[in-house]
Amino acid sequence: MKIVLLGSGNVATHLGSALQKAGHEILQVWSRTQVNALQLAGALSVAATDELRALDSSADIYIISVKDDAIGEVASSFPFRDKLLVHTSGTVPLDVFGDDQLTCGVFYPLQTFSKHKDISFSEIPVLIEGSDRAASDALAVLAGSISRTVERASSEQRAAVHLAAVFACNFSNHLYTIAKDLLAKEGLDFRLLLPLITETAEKIRSLDPKDAQTGPAARNDQVSINKHKSFLEPEPALLEIYTLMTNSILRSRDPQ
Amino acid sequence: MKIVLLGSGNVATHLGSALQKAGHEILQVWSRTQVNALQLAGALSVAATDELRALDSSADIYIISVKDDAIGEVASSFPFRDKLLVHTSGTVPLDVFGDDQLTCGVFYPLQTFSKHKDISFSEIPVLIEGSDRAASDALAVLAGSISRTVERASSEQRAAVHLAAVFACNFSNHLYTIAKDLLAKEGLDFRLLLPLITETAEKIRSLDPKDAQTGPAARNDQVSINKHKSFLEPEPALLEIYTLMTNSILRSRDPQ
Numbered sequence: 001m002k003i004v005l006l007g008s009g010n011v012a013t014h015l016g017s018a019l020q021k022a023g024h025e026i027l028q029v030w031s032r033t034q035v036n037a038l039q040l041a042g043a044l045s046v047a048a049t050d051e052l053r054a055l056d057s058s059a060d061i062y063i064i065s066v067k068d069d070a071i072g073e074v075a076s077s078f079p080f081r082d083k084l085l086v087h088t089s090g091t092v093p094l095d096v097f098g099d100d101q102l103t104c105g106v107f108y109p110l111q112t113f114s115k116h117k118d119i120s121f122s123e124i125p126v127l128i129e130g131s132d133r134a135a136s137d138a139l140a141v142l143a144g145s146i147s148r149t150v151e152r153a154s155s156e157q158r159a160a161v162h163l164a165a166v167f168a169c170n171f172s173n174h175l176y177t178i179a180k181d182l183l184a185k186e187g188l189d190f191r192l193l194l195p196l197i198t199e200t201a202e203k204i205r206s207l208d209p210k211d212a213q214t215g216p217a218a219r220n221d222q223v224s225i226n227k228h229k230s231f232l233e234p235e236p237a238l239l240e241i242y243t244l245m246t247n248s249i250l251r252s253r254d255p256q
Numbered sequence: 257m258k259i260v261l262l263g264s265g266n267v268a269t270h271l272g273s274a275l276q277k278a279g280h281e282i283l284q285v286w287s288r289t290q291v292n293a294l295q296l297a298g299a300l301s302v303a304a305t306d307e308l309r310a311l312d313s314s315a316d317i318y319i320i321s322v323k324d325d326a327i328g329e330v331a332s333s334f335p336f337r338d339k340l341l342v343h344t345s346g347t348v349p350l351d352v353f354g355d356d357q358l359t360c361g362v363f364y365p366l367q368t369f370s371k372h373k374d375i376s377f378s379e380i381p382v383l384i385e386g387s388d389r390a391a392s393d394a395l396a397v398l399a400g401s402i403s404r405t406v407e408r409a410s411s412e413q414r415a416a417v418h419l420a421a422v423f424a425c426n427f428s429n430h431l432y433t434i435a436k437d438l439l440a441k442e443g444l445d446f447r448l449l450l451p452l453i454t455e456t457a458e459k460i461r462s463l464d465p466k467d468a469q470t471g472p473a474a475r476n477d478q479v480s481i482n483k484h485k486s487f488l489e490p491e492p493a494l495l496e497i498y499t500l501m502t503n504s505i506l507r508s509r510d511p512q
Contacts (some may be wrong), residue, residue: 204429
């Protein structure tokens with residue numbers, strides 16, 4: 001397919017590269033900020049623009065990957081009415097495109113993208129939603145060309161997936177940051193925790209996470225819990241997280 | 257080495273099996289509960305007892321793997337004074353053994369052990385602490401026979417590591433449970449999140465977790481954050497976790 005990317009952040013960068021590798025033709029990169037458009041366009045060896053009026057009209061699909069709160073504005077300034085226009089956000093419903101756009105959709109890759117970390121798209125589930133059958137089918141073909149897992153999901157389902165991902169991924173990563181800081185204070189290397197973090201993420205492939213739960217709260221080990229709380233007393237923000245998460249695990253235990 | 261295991265839970269089971277595979281001789285398994293002692297002893301094809309007075313006196317090292325709050329009691333009933341006695345807890349300091357025990361120590365494998373999940377011990381860091389040089393050296397040799405990463409750590413350092421592990425592992429796993437529940441309510445399969453969870457745990461091998469942070473809070477995307485909060489309104493316990501974690505990420509952002 002012939003594709004124009006609207007946006008130049010982490011998602012646009014990783015997606016553009018994956019689409020190009022899969023044999024699609026990226027015609028152009030648009031970004032509100034010219035230097036960003038030029039940077040991604042340069043990496044993909046394609047044309048750049050910072051003017052929506054100057055968009056190449058010969059693409060099959062236009063993919064908006066900008067901040068969630070900017071999608072509506074980009075969509076309302078999009079100059080074509082007969083082109084498939086999609087965004088890549090987990091949280092923004094399809095109706096952001098309003099009634100003007102004849103065919104539109106969502107192409108949401110469920111992954112965490114960091115600037116300096118390559119990623120294999122084939123393992124990334126892509127959740128798609130189309131305004132009509134033709135749009136859905138085109139998105140299914142596009143998604144299937146770069147990923148092994150393509151799921152049709154409504155805007156409401158996608159919002160739930162996005163929220164679940166925030167808990168499982170964004171919040172877990174923040175816990176890694178907290179753990180690293182706790183170790184640094186004792187002069188210990190964060191790498192000590194890597195096997196544990198890997199195993200924690202691995203074992204839920206074969207165990208229900210509820211059954212995989214270990215630690216003081218899962219054992220209702222009040223002695224350890226109280227020791228931890230005393231240790232964290234000088235850090236009220238961490239103590240609050242500790243207490244809330246511990247109480248949540250305690251509540252989720254099966255009656256013994 | 258000749259070893260007696262005191263305890264029959266997840267740690268004793270995984271450790272006993274790893275020590276046996278490394279060529280050590282497990283002489284005996286003790287557990288307060290006879291049926292548990294028999295079960296692990298059976299799996300290892302060794303003798304069992306539920307009487308501390310009946311412990312085999314010919315071992316080089318006695319490893320206590322019982323609940324943290326039971327370690328002191330087992331140690332105080334341990335019948336030998338000239339034997340190396342260690343426990344495997346992250347949170348219990350070395351002084352749990354009191355002054356009676358001439359040589360004692362801690363052998364703490366930093367990992368999450370689940371009953372029905374095999375694990376390779378060679379990747380597990382083992383934190384050791386000895387009451388004297390001879391005890392430390394013996395534990396270093398023992399740990400080195402089953403793991404590639406052996407670290408000497410004081411009781412205070414070990415407590416910090418254990419607490420960091422609770423944040424990075426136990427709390428992350430609980431977040432996986434919450435994510436699974438959120439997806440189930442929309443009829444979606446938890447497996448959708450597995451690539452994301454794996455990547456989140458993987459990317460901190462090459463990125464500082466602070467730099468790897470993504471998501472609405474990392475972007476200060478208040479529109480998405482407010483949508484998530486509305487979505488969670490019917491679930492105050494989840495809303496509280498969401499708000500606290502989000503605020504913690506917002507606070508940890510570098511000034512833009």
